[in-house]
Amino acid sequence: MRENVDFGIDLGTTNSAVAVMDGDRAGVLRDPANAEFTPSVVHVSRSGNVLVGSSVVAKAVTDPANTAAEFKLRMGRRDDTVLFEASGTTMSPEELSAQVLMSLRGNVSVALGEQLQAAVITVPAAFTMDQHAATMRAAELAGIRSATLLQEPTAAAWAYLSEQRTLPDKAFWLVYDFGGGTFDAAVVKIEQGEFSVVTHAGDNALGGKRIDWALVDEVLKPALHAADPSRPVVSRDNPRTVGALARLKSLAESIKIQLAARTEVLVEDDIEVDGVDVPFSCTVTRDQLDAVARELVAASVRHCRKALADARLGPSDVSRVLLVGGTSKMVLVRELLGELGIPLDHSQDPITVVARGAAYYAATVRRPRTDDHTPAGTVRLRLDVPAAGQDDDPLAGGRAELETVTDWTGWTVELRSTDASTGLAWSSGKVALESGGVFRTRLQTLSDGLHEFTVVLRDPTGTEVPTDSPTTTHRRLAAKGDGAARAVHTVGVGLANNEVQVLVAQGDELPSTGRAPDLRTSGPISHADGGVLRIPILEGNHERADRNRVVGVLDLRREDFTRDVPAGSEVEVELTIDASFGAQDGTAYFPLLDQEFPIHVDLGRSALPPVEELEEHRAALGRRYDDLRAQAAGLGPEAAAGLDRFDEHGYLAEADRLLRQAAVDPDAVATCHDFLLEVESALDEAEAGLDLPRLADEARSAKATASEIVSTFGTREQQAELSKAQSELDTALVDGDRVVIERRIDEVWAIAGGAIPHDARVRAQFAGLEESLAGDPRPEVGRLLTEGRLATVRGDVATLERVVAALRRYAPAGGPDVGPAATAQRPGVVGVERGRGR
Known part of the structure; x- marks a missing residue:
């Protein structure tokens, strides 16, 4: 029985592979055709017999009505099935993927004589939450009791780093x-x-x-x-x-x-x-x-x-x-x-590197322990030994359990090993168990690689007693990943005017709980006038809410509330994303009512739209492109640069080609649907690019001002850093990507800000607050502004710094009211917006 998971699976669109740790190296297990990978192809015969892999690849040509391939990206879609005509069998993409996983399990059984029940399975980094959930379902259907998901780029990094000298x-x-x-x-x-x-x-x-x-x-x-x-x-x-x-x-x-x-x-x-x-x-x-x-x-x-x-x-x-x-x-x-x-x-085989990297990672993950029957008189040792790490002396421990022993005083445990590279023997010595059976000790690992330890338990007389864990292992790593799953896409609340309030940001470590504590209803909900309050939960990385996918919606009507909800009422939204990239149901809490409502997260994507709807979407994109061209005509070449790049990328021509495929190929419908959304986002960027002349002016101003500041106050290192940032800003301006340009401008300002002496920075912050709060009627604001002006005259930086911190509480916050546009335009539908500074 393996202590660690050890098996890594690359569940691919075209080909799949399984790798296993053998000592200190990961190797790919070959299929019955002696190939390192298994084609992700499933064929169902007239009798209903299911065949997978290289033996049925040709069937995709000779018998396409009974053969399925390239189904990975359709996982997670609701009511999406493949019909195998001869047998009348239907399978969902998850079931088809499960067949591929079962075939890989068969490869393991033939090659090693083992039943694969735990594995690390890789997924694309861009997979959505529903696709992660579907992958977990496929693993369960395939008989893999414990599956850990790992993003494919991370798996590749594990392979490259694990095999570096x-x-x-x-x-x-x-x-x-x-x-x-x-x-x-x-x-x-x-x-x-x-x-x-x-x-x-x-x-x-x-x-x-x-x-x-x-x-x-x-x-x-x-x-x-x-x-x-x-x-x-x-x-x-x-x-x-x-x-x-x-x-x-x-x-x-x-x-x-x-x-x-x-x-x-x-x-x-x-x-x-x-x-x-x-x-x-x-x-x-x-x-x-x-x-x-x-x-x-x-x-x-x-x-x-x-x-x-x-x-x-x-x-x-x-x-x-x-x-x-x-x-x-x-x-x-x-x-x-x-x-x-x-x-x-x-230097690595690009086709098998992901599977091997998954196996390297799997070797650092302990298998879930099952409560198998332990023979009478055998002590159960619940060992707590880390699977892997970089320490020379990792901390280990455990607890002994036996129905007939209530006090373990006088019992000892000893761990022994022989270093494979040096041949040196090592022993922990006899480590005393506490009365409750618990023990702790340090192991010794003198070299990188796998170390096996013999575990010897002795009773108070010194007699060895059999245990269910006579050995354990620890792998010392030369390179170690942080092991954290990270959010692939931003998850947030769609606000009333089409922006997104982030709950869990892209790149956040998982599991993560996101909170939006200061949302407000954008309109009233009353028992007299009715109405619906809609709080959509979105997944995606687009700034515009309606470009992201809705994964959950809370619709509340007047009968759901114990009293009327006026406009501007507080709403607190909370949502958790777990380590398997799945969203748990969230909550929306209304302090005014002291009521909490669940927000159900549905991780099944809607069925694909009909081709006619895709054609209408493509026609709308063409009209929008024409409108943007007309707007850009009077703004000069800089404004049209984004549309020129749009043309260079051939978005509309590619959309037309995919539409032709989608008209007759169900598999192409998903690709076409996703691509049209990409075209929509590209047009968003081009539309934002109409503002490029202003951004170019802002960039020139930032460069000039930053150069003056850094040349006056900065160090040589800051001057070199600014020169590099300005060069990258110039490149961004040539590329014309608005997001990248804005980010590079921020970097230039950050370098300049870092060069400004602290007292000058504080004075500048006060000046900005003074301008934004001019005419504010609140007495406390007036008192703080007066105190700040006096401190500026006296050169009292400490007082001015305190005033700035206090004034920030009163500075205007938030922006325009925002959330999914589709709901904002509907009569009687109320959304949420960001709270206002008070």
Whole structure:
């Protein structure tokens, strides 16, 4: 029986793998076909027999009506099922994923003779809470009793760091994870042997399969039609060409892989189109692949830049890029990533690195202990020995239990080991148990790696007594992750005018409880006039509330209240996100009523909209784009820069291509739906970019003022830091990303502020408060302002500092009233807003 979890599973969109710790190394277990990974493909025969993996990959071409693939990203969607026509069987994406997990469990059983019941399972960093919950359900359905979720970039970092011979004292790494269905970028900080993920950026709809389909649509389908123009054009809406399309998709995957090492690939095959074999011969060049993939790869690099900006880092601060995922093998990926100016590290196999990293992490997690039957007379030792750590002498302990013993005085325990690298024997000596059976001692670990300890329990006569734990282990780590799960997306309350009040911010350590203690109702709810108070809980990282996903809503009507609720009534909202990225039900408390209401969080996404709705959304995006172009026409080239970049990214053309796929392919509907939301956000950025001329002026002013301040007051280090920040601000202005520009301007001001002497800073703070509170009628404000003016004249910095702290309580707070626009426009619906400073 293993003490630690030890097994790591990469549950992938295209391929999945399971790895296990063997001593100090993680190795991938091969499937029955001797491959290191198992294709995430499920086939159900006419008799209902379920088959998974490499043996049924071809069925996706020859029998697509009874074969499912690329279902990972559909997990968590409500009422989303796949029908296997021959048997009439239906399965949800969670059930399909469970079949893949059961296949991996089978690999473990064959290779090791073990029943895998606990594992670390990786998920994309951009997975939403419902997708995390669905992954946990899939593990449960597969018979994995204990599952721990680990984000894929974090798993990759575990693998890279665990197999490094030497580690930097301090460094930042960028994980570039381009998988089959998703893209993740993560910044990893390494310091004194410990590492943590600082920021994430990514896209659940950006994966290698997008490149495959682009190659099919732009290159292979036209070539097939040219080979025999008399045959129907291959499409998903023609049942007689579905098999041909699946064959082209399979060829596209193979071509993409081959072009990582070659400049061209000759494809020769007979492809059945509408019942007739069409001789197909086509040469595909790397240039053709690059042409269809360039914008998708460029989008991944933009996510990398965003992750760096969120971490307040420039490319010069990062020492290497870790390449993860099969798509990272593309030459184009390495070319465009090279433009960042960060060395690329491809020392690890990008396809298996996530599974191996999950296994390295799993080796630091104890398996849940089951209360198996203990033979009579055998002592149960509830050992408390850390699975892993970096200490030379970790603290260990435990408690002895036996029905016939009530006082353990005189009993001893001894732990022994032999260091594998030095051959030196070590013993804790006889450690006395307390009367309650508890003991504590220090272990000795002289070298990195796994240390096994023999545990010997003796009764008061010195006789050895059998226990259920005759051995235990501890792994000394050269590098250790912080082990904390972190929120992938911000979770907050949608306010009445379309902003978000954050409860748990992206990057917060989990579990985390978020509170919004100073919300106010934006309108009244009365028994006479009725009305509904709506408090939506949102998940997402968009500033606009209506761009995020609603995961919970509290609707309160007049009959729910014991009395009328006037506008401006206090509301306190609280919500907890657990360590498995799941939201527990929240609460809304009304002090006026002394009533608390539960907010139910539903972690099942709505069923996908019909294609007609997606088409309407695409048409609305086109109209919005035209309106923004018209607005930008009179504002000059800087204002139109955001729209120009929007055009360069080819958003609308890609949306049209995905719509064509979605019209006949249910799997493409999810990708199209998510991409249209991405286009909406890109237009948000372009619209904000209409303000770029003002931002450019603000940036120039910030640079000039900061240069004057730092040259007058700053140190050489501050001057060098400012020079670097100004250079990064110039780059941000060229890129035109409003969020990054604002962040870089803040950095410039922060450096300048740090150079200003303390007394000058306090005087400036008082001057700002004096201006904002001018004319305030409150007597206490007037008294403080007078006291502050006198202190300024006297040069009494201590008094002025106290006055500034007091005045901040009276300064105007909050902003415009905000929350989901869809509810704010509905008559009779009241939202919540931020409280006002009083």
